[in-house]
Amino acid sequence: MALSSAPGKVYLFGEHAVVYGEPAVPCAIERRARVGVQRRDDGKLRVHAEDLSLDGFTVEYDGSTGNGPDVDVSESLLSAAMGYVDGAIEQVRDVTGEDEVGFDVTIESDIPLGAGLGSSAAVVVAAIDAATRELGVTLETAELAERAYRTEHMVQDGQASRADTFCSATGGAVRVEGDDCRSLEAPDLPIVIGFDGGAGDTGQLVAGVRDLRDEYDFAADTVGAIGDVVRNGEEALANGDVEELGRLMNFNHGLLSALGVSSRSLDTMVWAARDAGAHGAKLTGAGGGGCIVALDPTPETETALSFTPGCEDAFRAELTENGVTSLE
Numbered sequence: 006m007a008l009s010s011a012p013g014k015v016y017l018f019g020e021h022a023v024v025y026g027e028p029a030v031p032c033a034i035e036r037r038a039r040v041g042v043q044r045r046d047d048g049k050l051r052v053h054a055e056d057l058s059l060d061g062f063t064v065e066y067d068g069s070t071g072n073g074p075d076v077d078v079s080e081s082l083l084s085a086a087m088g089y090v091d092g093a094i095e096q097v098r099d100v101t102g103e104d105e106v107g108f109d110v111t112i113e114s115d116i117p118l119g120a121g122l123g124s125s126a127a128v129v130v131a132a133i134d135a136a137t138r139e140l141g142v143t144l145e146t147a148e149l150a151e152r153a154y155r156t157e158h159m160v161q162d163g164q165a166s167r168a169d170t171f172c173s174a175t176g177g178a179v180r181v182e183g184d185d186c187r188s189l190e191a192p193d194l195p196i197v198i199g200f201d202g203g204a205g206d207t208g209q210l211v212a213g214v215r216d217l218r219d220e221y222d223f224a225a226d227t228v229g230a231i232g233d234v235v236r237n238g239e240e241a242l243a244n245g246d247v248e249e250l251g252r253l254m255n256f257n258h259g260l261l262s263a264l265g266v267s268s269r270s271l272d273t274m275v276w277a278a279r280d281a282g283a284h285g286a287k288l289t290g291a292g293g294g295g296c297i298v299a300l301d302p303t304p305e306t307e308t309a310l311s312f313t314p315g316c317e318d319a320f321r322a323e324l325t326e327n328g329v330t331s332l333e
């Protein structure tokens with residue numbers, strides 16, 4: 006049995022625009038997915054998942070028989086989670102040359118699913134790391150990140166950047182522009198997260214931005230403007246200027262909102278954070294529902310969010326330098 010964990014992330018800047026070659030700066034947070042993998046010689050893939058949402062649920066899924074699970078969670082979310090595990094195992098078979106190998110896979114995660122915190126990337130990164138090690142193969146971090154990216158790219162029908170998977174594999178704050186991925190120095194950021202209990206459909210949201218960008222030059226310019234915000238954000242990060250980071254996050258949220266990927270609950274939480282005195286706040290990830298990220302060194306934002314209608318959970322999240330980690 007091999008066991009690995011990998012962190013989720015928030016986007017400080019640049020989601021959606023990164024799909025069109027602009028830079029993005031995600032940053033890993035201390036909320037992790039843990040994946041245990043045991044080899045099976047009958048070629049079957051069995052997945053046991055727990056706590057894939059903050060409420061938690063348990064599912065047994067037999068990938069070889071297609072027996073549906075019986076759980077209280079939306080079908081599409083669940084099949085998405087299982088699709089990521091199937092895809093990760095396909096990469097493992099490919100990179101190790103063990104085409105017929107099967108696995109028992111156990112997933113435990115404290116990252117809400119599909120909510121902009123990189124739950125799928127964390128599961129994929131930890132699954133590939135654990136499964137390859139279970140077969141006696143240790144991948145370099147760059148190779149692991151690349152294989153995890155290919156998994157997301159395949160599962161999301163070609164609509165994925167390298168941002169989530171690279172960040173989860175390496176930990177820390179990173180900068181991703183096309184296939185150029187690197188780590189950044191970052192100060193300890195006072196990150197607060199608000200979660201509306203929901204999830205967005207990444208594929209649909211990405212397609213919506215693509216259509217707008219194709220139809221209107223000003224939408225293409227908006228995507229380009231996000232790139233400019235990111236470049237300014239990198240400088241603020243390097244200078245440890247948290248106030249400037251917040252201002253730029255506010256700007257980034259406005260541009261994402263113009264592209265149609267915010268929602269009433271995300272906007273409500275963003276404004277609650279700003280009213281509570283946060284340096285800045287924005288949605289994180291694909292949007293449509295899920296999480297916002299705010300910067301506030303005081304307890305005010307977390308408290309205000311926990312009383313905000315539509316905010317199901319508010320919590321602080323430490324930036325973590327620990328990317329994928331082998332647990333045994």
Ligand code: PMV
Nearest residue numbers: 020021121123165166290291
């Ligand atoms: O919601 P998440 O954490 O899967 O992030 C999606 C980010 C996008 O830029 C919209 C898509 C991508 O793959 O970069």
